[in-house]
Amino acid sequence: MLAADIQVAQTAVFWILAIPMALSAIGVVTTKNVVHAALYLVVVLAGGAGQFILLGQEFVAWVQVLVYIGAVIVLFLFGIMLTRAPMHPKESLDNDLRWPGMVVAVFLVGVLGALLIDTFGDDKIELTAPTRTDEVTNEIFRTYIIPFEVVGILLLGALIGAVVLARKD
Amino acid sequence: MLLNQFLLLSAFLFGTGIYGVLTRKHAVLVLMSIELMLAAVNINLVAFGAFQGDEVAVVGQVFALFVLTIAAAEVGVGLAIVLLIYRNLHSADLDDVDSMKG
Numbered sequence: 124m125l126a127a128d129i130q131v132a133q134t135a136v137f138w139i140l141a142i143p144m145a146l147s148a149i150g151v152v153t154t155k156n157v158v159h160a161a162l163y164l165v166v167v168l169a170g171g172a173g174q175f176i177l178l179g180q181e182f183v184a185w186v187q188v189l190v191y192i193g194a195v196i197v198l199f200l201f202g203i204m205l206t207r208a209p210m211h212p213k214e215s216l217d218n219d220l221r222w223p224g225m226v227v228a229v230f231l232v233g234v235l236g237a238l239l240i241d242t243f244g245d246d247k248i249e250l251t252a253p254t255r256t257d258e259v260t261n262e263i264f265r266t267y268i269i270p271f272e273v274v275g276i277l278l279l280g281a282l283i284g285a286v287v288l289a290r291k292d
Numbered sequence: 293m294l295l296n297q298f299l300l301l302s303a304f305l306f307g308t309g310i311y312g313v314l315t316r317k318h319a320v321l322v323l324m325s326i327e328l329m330l331a332a333v334n335i336n337l338v339a340f341g342a343f344q345g346d347e348v349a350v351v352g353q354v355f356a357l358f359v360l361t362i363a364a365a366e367v368g369v370g371l372a373i374v375l376l377i378y379r380n381l382h383s384a385d386l387d388d389v390d391s392m393k394g
Contacts (some may be wrong), residue, residue, distance in 0.1 A: 127295045135294055137293060137297055137298075138379065144301065144305070145305070145308075147299070147303055148304070148305050148308040148309075148310060148328055151308070151312060151321075151324055151325065152308055152309075152311050152312035152315065152316065152321075152328075153392070155386075157318060157320060157321060159323065160321055160324055164328065167305065167328060168311045168327075169332060170330055171334065171335055171382075174298065174301075174335055174338075174339075175335075175338050175356075177293075177340055178298075178339060178341075179342060179349075180338050180341070180342065180349065180352070180353050182353060182355075182357075182361060183338060183353045183357055183360075186324060186357060186360055187331075187360065187364035188353055189328075189359050190361075190363075190364055191331070191360070191363075194364065195327065195363065195364060195367050197365055198308060198368065198371055199320060199323070199371075201316055202323075202371040202374060202375070204322045204362050205375055205378070206318075206319070206320060206374060206375065206378040206384040207378075208318060208320060208384065213372070214347060215317075216317055216318050216321060216347050217315045217316060218315060218316075218317045218386075220314050220315050221315050223314070223393060224310075224311045224314035224315040225311060227310060227311070227314060228307040228310050229307070231303075231306070231307050231310055232303055232304055232306075232307035235303040235306070235307070236300055236303055236390050239296055239299045239300060239303065240296060240300075240377065242295050242360050243294075243295050243299065243363065244296070245296075246294065246296070247294060247295065247325060247345065248293045248294045248295050248298075248339070248342050248343050248349050248391060249293070249345070250293070250342065251345070251346060254346075254349050254350055254353060254390070255326070256330065256351050259350055259353050261355075262350045262353075262354050263354055263357070264338070265361070266354075267354055267358075270358065274358060274361050274362070277361075277362070277365055278361065278365050279366075279387060280365075281365035281366075281368050284369050284371040284372070285369050285371075286372075288369070288372035288373060288375075288376055289372040289375050289376065289392040
């Protein structure tokens with residue numbers, strides 16, 4: 124297959140993933156049902172994992188599936204159940220900052236978008252072979268071993284902190 | 293593929309997350325919006341890594357993994373705090389958490 128054909132296919136896959144991601148992201152912040160928001164978030168994160176695979180970085184894609192979709196979303200659903208969030212709320216789930224929030228978000232996306240287009244213009248990603256997992260682990264356990272250990276301590280702290288906060292006494 | 297298509301997608305997701313953080317009342321929904329922003333940052337890191345080529349592609353991935361870990365820890369502690377708020381105020385509505393308001 125010609126390199127140009129591969130480029131076209133990659134761009135098509137990007138848009139097939141990106142459009143549902145963008146629509147679901149809007150769904151997360153506008154839907155009236157809390158459980159639907161969590162399920163929209165699944166679509167966004169799964170699309171993100173697809174983008175990582177498209178960029179040839181498979182390990183982080185599967186970690187995203189396992190950690191985010193497997194664990195974090197389940198935590199969110201537990202949180203929704205335990206706080207008895209309204210499934211069919213009478214009143215809106217938004218506060219009265221909707222228009223200021225919209226202005227801030229549009230302004231931010233506008234400035235970021237203008238900057239990015241100005242800076243990176245037509246820069247292309249030249250994909251070589253996908254990154255192998257052993258390269259990632261070598262990098263973590265050689266160059267980034269101290270941050271890795273610090274993150275381990277942080278997770279332990281978060282675990283104990285969450286247990287201490289949430290237990291009944 | 294253009295680098296910009298990934299960066300613009302991620303900027304859009306980040307902006308949507310900001311909107312969610314500012315406008316949502318329910319604490320769990322605010323946490324979800326924060327997750328949206330973190331996921332957007334991850335796309336940025338991985339796209340820049342792939343853009344820079346082999347050596348740096350791995351570094352982008354490693355940083356994305358660190359962000360994922362921090363996000364998981366943040367959700368755990370965040371939901372514990374939300375549960376505590378719910379237990380004390382019988383509501384997870386952030387507008388009800390106003391005891392520090394002058």
